Amino acid sequence: MNSIQPRALRFLQAANACRYWPTGRGIYHNNAKTFLVWVNEEDHLRIISMQNGGNVGQIRGIHGEHSESADGVYDISNKARLGLTEFEAVKQMYDGVKHLIELEKQA
Known part of the structure; x- marks a missing residue:
């Protein structure tokens, strides 16, 4: 699994939820980026599995809450x-x- 830093969303920025990133937070994903585990983003733990169909x-x-179309x-x-x-x-x-x-x- 790899760790990446997500691009901060305007809703999270407005709530100062992006401050001190990535201390205590992270996203881990498989190489295909179809299975992700978010730790301490908005939820304590968010497990995401994505596939076409x-x-x-x-x-x-496909993108989570508050995402644009x-x-x-x-x-x-x-x-x-x-x-x-x-x-x-x-x-x-x-x-x-x-x-x-x-x-x-x-x-």
Whole structure:
């Protein structure tokens, strides 16, 4: 695993969360950068696994919260993350994405 320093986001800068980087913080990733572990960024520990495709049971998002849309790609995730089973969380997201697709077709 390698360690990298992420480019500071404006939200983190506004909260002074980027100060003293990387002391006590870090990102570790595999060589393909498809599996990452963030230590003490916004969460204490964030584990991210990324892959191409539409299998929502396998992947969540591509850039994280508060990221801008790039080329019409959006990060979609559940706001509620506690008190739900994994199945319930994925089902709610799936139903929401399905509804967004239906609305897009009607537009």
